[in-house]
Amino acid sequence: MRKLLTGNEAIARGAWEGGVTAAFGYPGTPSTEILENLVKYEGVYCEWSPNEKVALEAAAGASIAGARTIVTMKHVGLNVAADPLMTLSYVGVRGGLVLCVADDPGQHSSQTEQDTRHYARLAKVPVLEPANAVEARAFLMEGFEISEKYGCPVILRTTTCVGHSRALVECGEARDKNKTEFVKDPTHFVPLPLWGRKLRVKVEERLDAQAADAANHPTLNKIWEGSGKDLGIITSGITALYCKEIFPEAGILKPGWAFPFPDELIKKFAGEYKQVAVIEEGDPILEEHVKSLGVKCSGKDIVPRCGELTPDKIHEIRGKLFGGNEPLPQPVKQAEGLPTRPPVFCAGCPHRALFYALTKFDVLVTGDIGCYSLGVFPPLGRTDVLICMGGGFTLAHGMDKAGEKKKVVGVLGDSTFFHSGMTGLLDVVYNNGVSTLIVVDNTSTAMTGHQDHPGTGRTIMGNPAPAARIEEIARACGMKRITVVDPFDQQNIHDVLEREIAAEEPSLIISRAPCPLNIRRMPGPKRVIQADQCKKCRACLKCGCPAITIKAGEAPKIDPLLCAGCRLCEGICKFGAIKPEA
């Protein structure tokens, strides 16, 4: 049965066919759809864990108990889960455990461009790199086999373009699940130094065996014979598919089992060609290894280090390799002078209302990762520093403790509060900080497509769950000043901010209103601007709502197709010119 699946859908399919019992993850583009699709299959336990470290730990438990397990996250999520990964490599697994990590070359929706293959080397675990959905399904299933054969976790590394591209995938039926029954063996599962030192040696021995296995693997690696023997390209993942179209004459080696490196395969392939080039996206990991084998090759001298290796970049590399300038087939010049179109808060977004209120105060704002990161853009421009998920409160605390003269306001989302932000709140309270902390609570993990989290009262499997209350957690941490506000009530939020920013002790404001896209309900009736009452003062434009537009010399207009009826602009207009539609 052939199905047109995205890479992420195919990973879910492979997990199901491979007999997965349990799956854990935290949402993150471009990995989110794996669990969202896996949960549709009968009989698989799925969960959104509060963060990636929790997800991997839970998965380790499931696997040690004997079950086949997957864990999903984006590349930066693996930073959070790195601690259990390093030790799990020693302790090992029983049921196959595949850690699906999605890298984001080109930073389509990420703060960094990390190459997860570094983690595979650091943790000394195998990494498989599918190029498309067909391979994503097959490699996931093969990952279970390798994981069980060697008793270690396996990383399935995808990239944005693999996860979000479709191909026709031949699908099969599900294999039986493993029997879950823990077998006691502390020398294996408890890495006290006494036993840990022995496990350490086993890890190294395992790497050698895996390298040999990788070189001879019957299905994971691919070689496309070109029409000649002049150029051999060693590449990986989806880059191989671009190379195949742009270098039809070259031989191409794509090691699907990318680490431990399949040395014998690489040496044999390289020996057959006059010239060898390593064309890989990300860091020169494969290239440096190929060179260490004594193979002369080009690599990052002609291949960009940064950004996504798109077909036009491969075309440029072709020009550099052959010393000529084959111009891009570009009948039309790239347009100039077009207005940029960055992502913005949707019409009706409660985050806009909160950040607009913050524009009235001379404070610094530290934020974290979510839709509300967009608060940095003009005309709001109300985020000054942002590092990582859960970091909004702690950044504020640090600036304050360093003696920053301005008051610092830390902002988190609801999902990121549970992810890793609540320890920051604990830090501020425990260490007698005075930061003003704000949770912009839209009761959803909105940026990645509205996933549930511990505060929503529902699990990914659709079951009701106790909804964790941010204010109760804060109170239990010792926070005394806690205010819950409706961000669309601008007068009230202004008063609350004024009072709390002036406070000489830690303070928490929960700005609470649901994401209208998530609940599929508009906050209120659409608004219209009464042209005869409008003084053209442009104040309503300062909230950056995409529904409000203006033509030179005219009064602003509200696009009825876009307006979500949030009433923020009505509150901003001092002349009463904005009203609910009749």
Next chain:
Amino acid sequence: MIKSILLTGVGGQGVLFSAGIIASAAESAGYNVTTNEIHGMAQRGGSVTAQVRFSDEEGELSPLALVGTVDVLASMEQIEALRYAHWLKKGGAAVVAKTAVIPVTVTNGECSYPNDVEERLNQVFDHLVWLDCVEQALKMGNARLSNTILTGAMAKELPEIGIEHWRKGLLAKLKPGMEEMNLQAFMKGYEQCSNI
């Protein structure tokens, strides 16, 4: 043979829905199909693109075309068509909605929205279909049908896929109850395009 289609627009306009219809129609017609779409931050009012490629040969297909080789460019917003014009091959077809979605960067005075769109479109595209599909959709009673009308017009530029497969592809992507209206909108686009 490989055919490449690039779809562009603004988050929320239905670019991914339209890409799904093409892919589904091409699959129904027996082609090897691949698609690519950019998710994530782009859905928040940003510029969105998707590509569909289909081929009569089996095997791995790159989901991304090379700049300057795309057979059909379909844009649900008029200046997004200009932004991606250089992706189209010489003689390729551009199917563009007569729709302006004003970016916030224009509203807050950072940038300006071009006022010579028609002239520029005619300048860069040899074969342009410029459709007032929102207006037509509103006449049909639902502005959301505009992308189905545009998809119909684009379908006309891909004769490799027969109309019966377009119908199947469209129906496969619709929620129950929406079929009749969307089929009408699709045919409206498909038929009027042939008159231009």
